[in-house]
Amino acid sequence: MTPEEIRTRFQEFVGDEDYINFVLSLYDRFPRPENLHLWQEKLLTDFSNKFGTDPINTTDVYKIFSHCPIHDFELKPDKVVIVNGNEIAASIPYEKERELFPLANVNAPRDLDRFEYPESVEVVYCERCREVKNAAQHSS
Structure with a gap:
């Protein structure tokens, strides 16, 4: 496959809500x-057993599920600043x-379990998600 x-069959297998939660x-x-x-x-594991496929390892998971579960755009790498979550005005x-x-x-909110942070971190993003966010912020 x-x-x-795999993404299509997995989504059908687990349902839309669980698929979105899985990818996010x-x-x-x-x-x-x-x-x-x-x-x-x-x-x-349940998916692999049902469809008789080889188990999907962690490295392959990120290659297979590299698309936004909402917009189906391929995720792209970016470097963003790490911010204090209390300072984000949503x-x-x-x-x-x-x-x-x-x-x-x-941006990336700080992980409260850590005390030292670099200034930025590499993330992945959906181009369409950023467009929708930008439009939503400008209309409110």
């Missing part, structure tokens, strides 16, 4: 974690952001 076929959870922390969440591993509620442009990634 091609990566596109891959990219909700930067730098990317080395391991998947256990629930993600279980979904992949004009749009988080739930709406997650629904409309979850992978805009124009």
